[in-house]
Amino acid sequence: MSRGNLILAGALWLVVAFLVIFPLSILVVESFKIAETGGWGIDNYLEFFKDTYYFKTFANTLLLSTLVLLTTTLFGVPLAYILARYRHRGKTIFTALILLPIVLPAFAGVFAFIIFFGKYGTLNLILMDIGLIDTPINFIYGLHGLVFIQSLHMLPFIVLGLSAGFTNIDPSFEEAAEVEGASGYRRFFTITLPLCTPSYLAGAVLVFLWPFTDWLTPLILGQVDFLPSISYLNIAYHFTDLHRKYMGIVAVVVSSIVCISLFLLARWWVERKKYTGLSKGTTSEGRVIEPSAPVKVGAYVYMVLVAILVLLIPIVLGLAAFSRRWVFEPLPTYWTLENFRLILLESPVLIKNSFLYSGIALIFGIAFGLPVAYLIVRTRVPGKDALDFVITLMLAFPGIAIGVSYLLAFWEGIPLAQYWIIMPLALFARRLPYFLRMAHSSYLQLDPSLEEASEVSGAGKLRTFFSISLPLLLKGVLVGVVMFFIMAFQEISTAVFLYKGGWETLPIGIYLNWHRGMEFGIAAAMAFLMIVITFILLLIISRIGGGVLKAAWGAEGK
């Protein structure tokens, strides 16, 4: 192997060490600090699990995760089956709609559903107007609402994985079962579903980890007894109360440990159980069947219902964005552009910050991701697998862990957090794996002989990279670039710990406007703006990458 590759690997390891390993180690170290004495020990952890309250948050989070996973699975399995196996019209549009929540910010859904399903939200008001109910029904405040909102947000991950599984498994596996006498449900539960478990599991683990990551949804719904929410409250609001601060840090570490362990467990299991590649010689593109008329109608109704729930998000936010004083009315009556005027004229800095930070994070991402992809795919530098592993682990780390660790690591000593560059750096670190995986897979498709031909013709490695590899990689990489940008653009978990006055981004602006005084109008207008921007970006990828669908498919991970 060449010296250049070694130097490159060293430089990339330095970046990972400084931006990932160092801050996360500080977080872990800090969790062992004993506040009263300044000594070290496991006292914080003991206290955390002995304290019935904190233990309850832990148990609550596990419960929520379990419920969300059950719900998404229950609703996702038939949905994936319909999308993958039934011949029906509008397949593309339904798939796109059902997968939409992947690219919508999580908080957008919460706001929309509060407006629509809230105590005096649209649905309750309509039901009361027509006299079906006297007192409003509590649709979303409480555990059930939390399960509903988080499930809808995470449903695409189950549907994506499973429908790919349903499409890709060799049809003869099911035919063999059919010939052996297994019909209908029996075949589905003994053959089809078990064969899809690896692809299901990859999505399921991300679903299960979401409640360990999402601090904002419980908070907005008035629920705080969950690990990420309590971490956020303890660290962001009660940092002067050392006990609460340390309990918050422990909560972050505990969440991270749960996430990482489950992630690794699932990865190990999926690797072990990979069924693909075992069978050979099939040409069929899966089994698409023509369902009977009643089944078809049922399938349509089901898809339309899910699609409506998803569509409620942009529609409700749109209504709220263009109106004011939408209170106690099923639909707004006072239409105005005031919200947008306020955003654009009084706080354009939020938009500027959002683009600036995401843009800089993106440049870091490309400058880092391409060389890493090159190292992993094209070289045999020692330790490249470890590099890949560390970066992939970032998929599982809760955003809140990155935010808190940056706050702890870069405040004193290396006072990076006092400069705005910390914002893009944190966004970059948080979304590292996204761009890398995209670059990685397009690199795998690039025939090495194309590069070798360039080197034989006398071009150096660097020249070959810029004149041959990069142009050929560009399409795959561009999709990765846009997805990375969308993710960074929507990031709030990390940024909320690090921002200072003047560094606010759009997601933080949305959060603050809700938080400050129920300024739904402005928050909604900001969220709507973000959705519009996201859509424009998606449209760009679909032009490049062939369909919005593919664009969404690129992002398997959160």
Added chain:
Amino acid sequence: MAYIEIQNLYKRYKKVVAVNRIQLEVNKGEMLTLLGPSGCGKTTTLRCIAGLEKPEEGDIVIDGKPMLSQGFVPPSKRGIGMVFQNYAVWPHMKLFSNIAYGLKIQKVPKPEIRDRVHQVLELVGLSGLEARYPAQLSGGQQQRVALARALVSNPKVLLLDEPLSNLDAKLREGLRFEIKSLVRRMGITSVYVTHDQAEAMVISDRIVVMESGNVMQIGKPQDIYKRPANKFVADFIGTMNFIEAEVEEILKDSGAVTVRTGFSERMLCRRSDASVSLQPGEKVFASIRPEDVDVFAEPPQGRENMYKGTLAHKAYLGNFLYLFVSLDGTMIRVQVSHHMPEEEGQELYLVLHPEKCMILF
């Protein structure tokens, strides 16, 4: 007695006709092979028998029961065993569960399931591997598992869809004989699909040669080889010299035919079904297999169909030799088993046995 009857079977995919109203009968206990190039409709026919495809027209009768005309009988109710081209051994189940799957559905008592699985594993030579996962087996072993799974429930009919095509040549040859003797011993009526003519010759009681959804010929292996019904069959099975020719005369008494070729005014061909309706002047192919041509260094006396040619080149294939002999520009391939001292360019005499020369279209 016909155990499986395929009546007027017609199946198309969009605009492509896969099976064009074919008529077939499989006798009880017989091993019938559907043979043909890819896309000839052999696999589609097999899948129709299994019930994995629904044909547009026609019926399939198994053991007297129609599978289509009185309501579609699904694969799970047809009592068949099937071996798939890619084995389709379920990767998430151990060997035992793979094989026991159908028996469990039939609610066979547990101890009996165990006994039968053990028996069938012994039969296919996989005893002791019950607890393995398919990924821990070789391709050949997986194929045996697929066979065991198809046989364990004593099916009325065994269907095999190119079961050996994913295996390497040596293994394939061994398994051919094994499958044949196993199926013969159990006396199961079976339909075997392959595109490998050698495999079909070895394994079948009767062969059905198919092309573009049509049946070209049905017959015993040696009949199909010795008396191919047409040029396609003759070309697909074995090697054949096709000599462009024009019918000269049909001999009234023997039914034999004389033709005019590029190298001779008169070549005698044997009587065949085709020669009945021949007209003088018709363009045909006088055809002969390479092993039916005799070679002489000196002209032999009193032989019919003897022609002088030039040795163009020789090809050594180990157990035999191909000589390519030019008869006035018409290249004839000759198979000889012994070494020939003749050099390329030397003159030779060929005798094309009249009783082995056929008229084909």
